[in-house]
Every structure is written in structure tokens, then in C-alpha cells.
Amino acid sequence: MSLSKPKIRLFVTEPLGSNGIIGLPADQSHYLRHVMRVKTGEEIALFNGKDGEWRARVDGIGKGWASLELQDQIHAQRIESDLWLCFAPIKRTRIDFLIEKATELGVSRLQPVMTQFTNSTRVNLHRLKARSIEAAEQSERLSVPEICEAISLEGLLATWPGDRELLFCDERHGARGLVAVAADQSASDRSGYAILIGPEGGFDDGERQILLDHPATISVSLGPRILRAETAALAALSTWQALTL
Amino acid sequence: MSLSKPKIRLFVTEPLGSNGIIGLPADQSHYLRHVMRVKTGEEIALFNGKDGEWRARVDGIGKGWASLELQDQIHAQRIESDLWLCFAPIKRTRIDFLIEKATELGVSRLQPVMTQFTNSTRVNLHRLKARSIEAAEQSERLSVPEICEAISLEGLLATWPGDRELLFCDERHGARGLVAVAADQSASDRSGYAILIGPEGGFDDGERQILLDHPATISVSLGPRILRAETAALAALSTWQALTL
Numbered sequence: 322m323s324l325s326k327p328k329i330r331l332f333v334t335e336p337l338g339s340n341g342i343i344g345l346p347a348d349q350s351h352y353l354r355h356v357m358r359v360k361t362g363e364e365i366a367l368f369n370g371k372d373g374e375w376r377a378r379v380d381g382i383g384k385g386w387a388s389l390e391l392q393d394q395i396h397a398q399r400i401e402s403d404l405w406l407c408f409a410p411i412k413r414t415r416i417d418f419l420i421e422k423a424t425e426l427g428v429s430r431l432q433p434v435m436t437q438f439t440n441s442t443r444v445n446l447h448r449l450k451a452r453s454i455e456a457a458e459q460s461e462r463l464s465v466p467e468i469c470e471a472i473s474l475e476g477l478l479a480t481w482p483g484d485r486e487l488l489f490c491d492e493r494h495g496a497r498g499l500v501a502v503a504a505d506q507s508a509s510d511r512s513g514y515a516i517l518i519g520p521e522g523g524f525d526d527g528e529r530q531i532l533l534d535h536p537a538t539i540s541v542s543l544g545p546r547i548l549r550a551e552t553a554a555l556a557a558l559s560t561w562q563a564l565t566l
Numbered sequence: 567m568s569l570s571k572p573k574i575r576l577f578v579t580e581p582l583g584s585n586g587i588i589g590l591p592a593d594q595s596h597y598l599r600h601v602m603r604v605k606t607g608e609e610i611a612l613f614n615g616k617d618g619e620w621r622a623r624v625d626g627i628g629k630g631w632a633s634l635e636l637q638d639q640i641h642a643q644r645i646e647s648d649l650w651l652c653f654a655p656i657k658r659t660r661i662d663f664l665i666e667k668a669t670e671l672g673v674s675r676l677q678p679v680m681t682q683f684t685n686s687t688r689v690n691l692h693r694l695k696a697r698s699i700e701a702a703e704q705s706e707r708l709s710v711p712e713i714c715e716a717i718s719l720e721g722l723l724a725t726w727p728g729d730r731e732l733l734f735c736d737e738r739h740g741a742r743g744l745v746a747v748a749a750d751q752s753a754s755d756r757s758g759y760a761i762l763i764g765p766e767g768g769f770d771d772g773e774r775q776i777l778l779d780h781p782a783t784i785s786v787s788l789g790p791r792i793l794r795a796e797t798a799a800l801a802a803l804s805t806w807q808a809l810t811l
Contacts, residue, residue, distance in 0.1 A: 399790075426791065461791075544811055545811075548671070549704075552667050556808070560809075562789060563789060566745070
């Protein structure tokens with residue numbers, strides 16, 4: 322058994338434990354064999370979001386299949402931050418980038434939200450999921466974010482959990498900055514947070530009103546600069562993570 | 567004169583003031599005429615990093631030329647944050663993205679730094695400059711960041727200005743977070759800050775040592791997550807901006 326850390330990391334859905342055997346699906350087997358040129362006897366790392374990260378030895382690999390023998394646990398599962406990102410879908414390259422960066426920054430749930438000024442009418446969940454798994458594999462995350470079906474803003478608010486604050490990134494003047502809001506929250510008994518970023522055109526007046534009327538909403542300002550939607554999302558996520566470390 | 571804000575914004579190097587006439591260079595004239603289909607009589611906005619933002623009326627436009635008549639000042643020049651980003655060059659799509667986002671986030675200088683583990687050996691300054699101007703035009707920034715020639719880490723430290731703190735984003739454990747460091751700095755008499763992000767492989771031991779030995783260096787941690795170089799840069803920039811608003 323090698324003691325160096327395997328370079329390749331894959332996300333799997335099966336349980337991981339001692340003396341287990343894992344059969345990989347066709348796409349991952351193909352990736353290992355043809356893209357990474359992995360051979361029998363080599364080691365990779367596996368994680369599933371529950372059982373930590375495991376070293377696995379390739380016991381056999383062929384056309385569309387690979388069988389791995391689990392060795393030892395490299396990392397125990399970590400408790401990850403409970404932070405959701407609710408966002409209005411944006412164009413393809415920018416949404417890919419957003420998913421990748423939000424995954425690296427440790428977001429626990431990605432929730433597309435349809436609004437009045439949302440440009441994209443269709444969200445390819447399969448694609449977003451593949452992107453986020455790839456980003457988790459390439460960072461050292463031990464989980465992948467949950468990716469939810471797109472929902473309307475009204476639907477989101479109607480079913481909003483009572484124990485989660487909704488940090489509404491408000492482009493209009495007057496909202497407090499994240500630093501001040503985070504300082505207040507240290508005494509709060511809410512268990513989780515969500516960041517909500519609107520589309521490039523912002524929210525319409527009606528949407529703003531139902532947001533401001535909702536009991537979970539806290540308006541926050543991201544400062545004086547005009548940021549694109551995906552930049553605003555990443556700025557809010559990284560600042561919030563730094564403030565609530 | 568229209569009172570709505572022009573949708574097109576262009577960065578120019580000439581002075582802007584009342585009753586002025588501006589002739590645009592061929593590339594910008596071409597862009598206005600063939601990409602944006604702008605016609606005589608229409609208005610665009612101009613900024614130069616010094617004189618605020620001005621409304622300008624197209625007085626004539628043709629093959630490779632455009633003549634604009636300055637109208638009124640839409641925004642006075644703002645004082646922008648004095649924050650540098652020193653970064654080891656990364657691959658093309660990722661560096662483009664980094665330049666765009668750092669520009670939106672208000673960075674004042676972009677300084678490529680060559681290190682032991684830097685993958686790219688050549689930096690196309692012309693390309694980086696074009697990217698940052700485009701990002702400034704598309705956000706509402708009134709200036710463009712200064713883009714410097716690439717320099718070695720040793721060269722950077724040897725000529726480092728005495729009144730600027732160097733926030734060295736250190737991947738090893740033990741450094742304090744940005745929140746704690748920012749709290750200390752409120753009493754400091756340094757006038758500016760720079761964020762330094764290493765290449766994907768990190769700094770080598772010798773480089774780390776000369777960094778830690780330099781009087782301007784403050785080691786900072788970006789938290790428990792493993793971030794790609796460009797994600798780390800943006801997380802540090804946005805958090806620092808939020809903390810020092």
C-alpha cells in the first residue's frame with residue numbers, strides 16, 4: 322500500500338468502508354482508462370459525501386468497467402458549512418463558472434430561482450450536477466453540493482424553512498454590509514443561511530416587496546461596486562465564509 | 567440631450583471636459599459602427615480614469631473613425647480602493663476570468679509574479695490589458711487597473727514600497743484569517759495593501775522563507791477549503807474589500 326495521496330479523486334454514490342469492493346459506472350471507468358490511463362494496481366481516492374475519503378486500488382479495468390478494492394480511509398468525513406446559494410440562472414459559461422467556484426467555496430445547496438428578469442428559461446440540472454461533481458473532485462471537498470430543481474421566487478419563499486436566514490443581496494442603497502450583518506448573527510439561533518443573488522436586471526418591484534416582507538429575509542449590501550451576478554455570488558459566499566469561520 | 571444613461575461605455579485615454587471633441591481610435595470606431603451599430607446622433611458614455619464619466623454624442627462615424635462631442639458629466643471621478651493583486655500567471659481561460667473579476671472587484675494594480683512553480687512562462691500583457699478595459703467598461707468602474715510587466719518574486723520584494731502591506735495568502739496551517747488581520751490593521755499607518763496569491767503548486771520553501779522574512783509581509787489564511795489560484799484571489803479580494811469598506 323502506497324502512503325502518498327492518490328492524485329485522482331472520484332465521487333461515488335456507494336458506501337465506502339474497509340474491505341469493500343466498488344464497481345465504477347461506465348463513464349468513470351472510461352475516464353480512468355482512456356483519459357487518465359490508469360492501470361490495474363494503481364490507486365485512486367474515492368469520496369461519497371458521507372464516509373470520508375478512501376484509498377482504492379484498481380483490481381481490474383476494461384471496456385466500460387472498473388473494479389476497485391477499498392484500502393484505508395485517508396480523511397474522515399468533515400462537517401461542511403451549511404450555506405445555500407439561491408441564484409437566477411445566467412448564461413452557459415457564466416453558470417458553469419458559478420457552479421465550479423461555489424462548489425470550491427463550500428456551498429451545500431445550489432438552488433436555481435426563476436425571476437421576472439431571468440434570461441434563461443431552462444436550466445440543465447444534469448449539466449450543473451456534472452460540473453459541481455467535477456469541481457468537488459478537483460478541490461479537496463469531501464461532498465458535492467445538492468443541486469435542486471429550478472423554482473419560482475414565490476415558490477421558494479412559500480416553502481422556505483423557518484430556521485434559515487435568507488441573505489438577500491440588494492443592489493439598492495441602504496442595506497447593511499455583510500460584516501455588520503454577520504456580527505449581529507452570532508447571537509442568532511437560526512441554524513443555516515442562504516445567499517440570494519438576483520439576475521443581471523435585478524428583481525422587479527413586486528419581487529423586491531415580497532422578499533422584504535418575508536420573515537427570513539435580511540437585506541445585505543455587497544458594497545459600492547457594480548458586480549455581475551456570478552461575481553456578486555462569489556463575493557458574498559467567500560466573504561460570508563470568512564466571517565463565519 | 568437625452569437624460570437616460572447611455573448603455574455603451576468606452577474607456578479612452580484623452581482628457582474629458584466640457585465642449586470637447588474626441589476622435590476614437592480605429593478599433594473602438596469599428597466596434598461602435600459594426601458591432602453595436604451606433605449611428606450619428608446617438609449617445610455613448612466615456613471615462614478615462616481621471617475626469618469621471620461623460621456623455622458623448624456621435625457627431626460622425628465612418629470606416630475606422632468616429633468623432634464624438636462631449637456633453638455633460640454623468641458621474642464625477644470616484645476615489646477607488648488602493649488594492650493590488652500580485653498573482654502567479656495561470657492558464658489562459660483562468661487568467662482571463664481572474665482579470666475580469668479582479669477588475670470588477672475594484673483592484674487598482676494587477677502584478678504578474680513569476681515563481682518557481684509558475685506554469686506559464688510568458689504573459690501577454692496586451693491581452694490582459696484588453697480584458698481589464700473590457701471588464702471596466704462593462705461594470706460601472708470609472709478607471710481601469712494598472713497592469714504591470716511580469717516580475718520575479720525576488721524582484722517584487724526587492725522593490726516593494728515601504729508603505730504597503732503584502733497580504734501573503736499562505737496555504738500552510740497557522741496563519742490568521744483575513745477578518746482578524748483586517749481588525750488589527752485599522753490602527754496601521756500603511757497606506758495601501760496588496761494580496762499575493764501563489765501558483766497552483768504553491769511557493770517553494772526558499773520563496774516562502776524570503777516572503778516570511780520581508781517586513782511588509784503579513785501571512786493570511788483563506789480558511790479550511792482548498793481553492794484554485796483564481797478562486798483564492800477572488801475570495802481574498804472580495805473579503806478584504808468587504809472588511810475595509
